[in-house]
Amino acid sequence: MSDAALDVVEFLLTTSVYSDDRTLDENDLPPSFRQVFWTGGSGGSDAGSDGDDDGSSRRRAGISRPLSATNATAREATGIERPWEAVSELMFTERDEFSGTITITQRDLAEEWFLERVDDERLLENPTLAKHFEDHETYDGEATHEEARERNRPIQADRAWIDGLLEEYFDEEEDEDMLDLVEVRAPEEVEITLDDLVLTDDQENELDKIAKAIEHRDYLSQIGLREIGKLLFVGPPGTGKTSTAQALARDMDLPFVEVKLSMITSQYLGETAKNVDKTFEVAKRLSPCILFIDEFDFVAKTRRSDEHAALKRAVNTLLKSIDNISLIEDDVLLIGATNHPDQLDDAAWRRFDEIINFPKPDYNMRADILQVITRQMKIEEFDPQLIAEATEGLTGSDLRMVLREAVLEALTEDRTTLTQEDLLNAVEEFEERDNLKNMDMIEGDHEALVAGGDIGKASDGGHSHGHDHDHDHDHDH
16 A cells, blocks of 8 residues: 555544544644644634634634545645545545545544554654554554654644734734734744754854753743843854744744844834834744844944934833843743844843854854755865865855855856866855955946956947956845
8 A cells, every 4th residue: 555545544543533532632733734724813704613702703713623534635734636546445434425525434444554554753743643542452652642742843833823823913904014024934934954054162052051941941930030031143144143043943843033123114114112012912922932133233223323212212112022021931032133243232232141152154164064055966076174265254154155156157067066166166256246345436446347447448338358257146145
C-alpha cells in the first residue's frame, strides 16, 4: 500500500478520534490538519458555534466537532490529490458519493492496519493518535501523548489562529490603519532558523538565557523575578539583528510582531499615541509572542528634536508601554534594535535589561557564514578561508550579496557550478559598487562617474570603449 494511503488513513483516524474524545483540544491536532478546520471570528454562518452571549452572528474562533472528513478536507490536510482513490481498495473505508464524505467503517481494523505501518516517530507527530494508542492493547511502542504535545506546534503559532484573532480585535473601521503600523508573522512564515545563522558566543549565551526564561516563566513569577525579557540588539546594518529575532520566533514557535517605528510619523495614522497603545495590546493578545521594535534610535532623536508635540507624546507613550509590558506577566518578549546606539539617551537604555552586541563578523565568522550560505551551491575547489580574507569589513548581508553576484554572473555563462575565481570577482564587483555608493557626488571624482572616464564622450553622445559590462546593482545593507 502506498504512502498516500497511509497519510489519508491517518487523517481519517485523527478526525474520528478527535470528534469522539472531548478531552482533546486544538493543540492535539497536527498543524496541517487543524488549519483545515479552524474557523476565525468573522461574521456570517454560525454553523458549529454556540453563538456569542450578545446574540450576534459572529462565529467564535476555534475548531468545532465533529470534524468532517471529505475528499476536499483530506486533500487540503494531506496534500494527496485524490484521497479517495488512495484508500478506496481498503476494506474498512467507504465514500458517500453525494457529500464526498469518506468514513472508516471498521475502526478496529483501520487502527490495526495503521499501527502495522507506523513507528513511534510518526505517532509523536500526531498527539491525537498518540493519546489514543498510548494505552491501546495492540500498541507496544513508547510514544506518549505528553511528548507528542510538546513536539506539536501550538495553535498560537498558526497563521489561521493569528488572522482570526486580529480579525476579531480589529473589528472597527478606524482600527484598520493599525495594521500599517505592525507586521505580524506566524512562525511557519519565517524561513530562517537559528541554525542558519552564525552567532558569537555572547549572542548564543544570551539567547540561551532568554529561551530558558521563556520555558520557566511560571518559576520566575513565583520567585518574583519579573524584570527580565527586554533585549536590545545593537550593531551596524546587515549584522543579523532582525534575522536573529525572527529565527528565535521560528525556533520557539512564537508569533513575530514587528513595529514599524518610523511609521508613527505617517500622516494617515491619525492619533499616534492611541495606535502605539494598540500595538502593545495586539502583542499581549497574541501572547506568547515576540514584539520586535526596529529603529529604536528614532525614540531618542524624537525626544531631542523640535518635532510636533503629538509625535513626542506618541514616543512617551511608547516608553511607558515598554515599562508596562512583561515577559513574565504578559508572555511577551520585547526586542529592540538599533544601528545607532550612540544616539540613544538614558531613558531609552534603561528600558532594557540585556544588551546584545551584533558586531561585524571577524575572519572566522565570515568563513563560517560563507559555509552556511553556500551549503546548497556547487563550487569547485571552494576555499572559504581565502574568501574570508578578501572580505574584511563585510557583514553577513554583504556576503550574501557577494554570493548572489557570483551566481548571477555564472548564469550568464550558462553555468550552475561556481569557481573560486567567480567568488573573488564578485568580491571585487561588490567593492566597486560600495565605492560608488559612498562617493561624494558633488565634490568627488566626476570622471569616475562616467563610463570610460571620458566626460566629453559621454556628454556629446559618444560611445565608450574598453568597458565590456555595465553592472548596475543596488546594494542593500
